[in-house]
Amino acid sequence: MTNTEALKIIESLADGRCPMTGQILEGVYQQPDVIRALSVAARALERSERSDRRRETLPERTGKSWDTVEDQQVCEKFDTGKTVEEIAVIHQRTKGAIQSRLQRLGKIKL
CATH class of the missing domain: 1.10.287 (Helix Hairpins)
Known part of the structure; x- marks a missing residue:
């Protein structure tokens, strides 16, 4: 049922x-x-x-823990000009998760 x-x-x-x-x-x-x-x-x-x-x-990796490898990949993509939306799609995360992670890693200020 x-x-x-x-x-x-x-x-x-x-x-x-x-x-x-x-x-x-x-x-x-x-x-x-x-x-x-x-x-x-x-x-x-x-x-x-x-x-x-x-x-x-929601994207597949929503709520999953982050590791240093993924942190590094997200930073590299951001540094090479990828948008938050593009990074979110690539990493199967929400835009909010990517923004929060970039803020935590010191890449952006919200």
């Missing part, structure tokens, strides 16, 4: 409806605390989905 499928079920339950038939459910599903808990769970799943989608769009 995907997060999207689970979210639809949880939202139906939070609305007090059977996820399969749409019929109104009685009993525990009409209790305010149960409804609130299901709503909180639904929002958490939505945030998780947004985070997963964002992670899929």
Whole structure:
């Protein structure tokens, strides 16, 4: 089951409806605390989905640790006139990561 499928079920339950038939459910599903808990769970799943989608769009090396070899390569590329954007693509990092690293290495001031 995907997060999207689970979210639809949880939202139906939070609305007090059977996820399969749409019929109104009685009993525990009409209790305010149960409804609130299901709503909180639904929002958490939505945030998780947004985070997963964002992670899929980030460069492959996002969040990976830096080493001295990569630091040297980034500095060399910067010194030879490559733009931050070009360096980011080459090193599979975000532009922000490259800017921060160049600042840390004393190559630029932000």
